[in-house]
Amino acid sequence: MRHIHRTLSTALSSVEKYGNVVRNVAKLVDPPRVPMPSYLSVEQARGLLKTAKAARLYALYATVLSFGLCLGEGLGIAWPDIDFITGRFNIHQALQRIDIKLYPDWGGLQLVEPKGGYSTRIVTLPAVAILALRRRQAIQDEERRWPGSRWRNEWYLAFTTKLGTLLDERNVLRKFQNLLALAGLPKMRRREHKGNQQIARTQLGHFHPASLRPPTRGHERRLLRKWMLFWRRLLPMLLPSPIRLR
Numbered sequence: 001m002r003h004i005h006r007t008l009s010t011a012l013s014s015v016e017k018y019g020n021v022v023r024n025v026a027k028l029v030d031p032p033r034v035p036m037p038s039y040l041s042v043e044q045a046r047g048l049l050k051t052a053k054a055a056r057l058y059a060l061y062a063t064v065l066s067f068g069l070c071l072g073e074g075l076g077i078a079w080p081d082i083d084f085i086t087g088r089f090n091i092h093q094a095l096q097r098i099d100i101k102l103y104p105d106w107g108g109l110q111l112v113e114p115k116g117g118y119s120t121r122i123v124t125l126p127a128v129a130i131l132a133l134r135r136r137q138a139i140q141d142e143e144r145r146w147p148g149s150r151w152r153n154e155w156y157l158a159f160t161t162k163l164g165t166l167l168d169e170r171n172v173l174r175k176f177q178n179l180l181a182l183a184g185l186p187k188m189r190r191r192e193h194k195g196n197q198q199i200a201r202t203q204l205g206h207f208h209p210a211s212l213r214p215p216t217r218g219h220e221r222r223l224l225r226k227w228m229l230f231w232r233r234l235l236p237m238l239l240p241s242p243i244r245l246r
Contacts, residue, residue: 005031040065044185049128051183057172059129059136060159061179066129071169072096073114077158079137087130092120095157095166109166111155133158 009026016024040048045065052058064074072094081090094114100107114120125133136158143162144151153164160167177187 005029040185040188044183048179048183048185052179055175055179056139057159057175059132060172061176062132063125063129066126067091067123070094070114071172075157075159075167075169075172076111076114078156079158080156082125082133082158084130084134087125088122089125089129090122095169097169109168 005026009024012021012024012026015021049058049062049065052061055061060074060077063069063077064071069091073091075095076093077089078093081092083089091114093111095109096112098107098110098112140158140160144153144164147163151164153160157166180187
């Protein structure tokens with residue numbers, strides 16, 4: 001709602017400047033107040049992972065909480081993107097549901113670039129995530145034997161159903177909410193603009209030294225790039241044109 005109010009106010013200000021309206025009525029209305037999100041503390045997240053130790057998707061929760069990933073980025077993790085020897089992890093895709101009504105040809109669950117490609121980054125896996133992912137790889141190898149030819153995992157994703165098909169973000173979130181209840185923690189709201197990122201704000205990178213933890217929040221890099229691009233375009237207009245010597 002705040003975004004809609006800001007967009008409408010900006011549009012009316014432009015119309016008011018050209019004299020098409022007498023007053024920008026959007027400025028007379030206070031924008032709606034957004035309640036502050038509640039994030040898990042490190043102690044709460046550790047307790048949650050202890051509760052989820054036997055869960056099938058434990059590795060997903062541990063990885064997402066370790067880096068502050070979007071849930072879609074966690075579901076988009078593929079085995080070729082993980083180097084267990086060096087502990088490096090390439091984050092370059094996210095699993096997202098595309099509205100099939102708007103895009104009939106390619107709607108449904110698809111792998112997309114995270115946040116328009118600005119969140120692509122390479123991070124170092126903490127020990128808790130490495131152990132969890134190795135365990136998840138062994139579980140998936142065991143699960144692959146039962147379906148036989150019915151196994152589907154063309155994208156080599158780390159987190160799938162027991163038949164290798166794609167996991168729906170909504171179903172995963174529902175299971176996560178159940179784990180929160182088992183751990184005695186309150187439910188977490190879905191963020192309106194990029195649902196489910198509240199799951200990922202705990203930063204369990206504290207399991208290894210904070211000084212060694214690389215910058216993993218892609219939105220910070222995206223803002224930095226936008227700011228640099230802004231000044232790159234603005235500076236030539238502010239600086240005087242160079243004097244040409246004949």
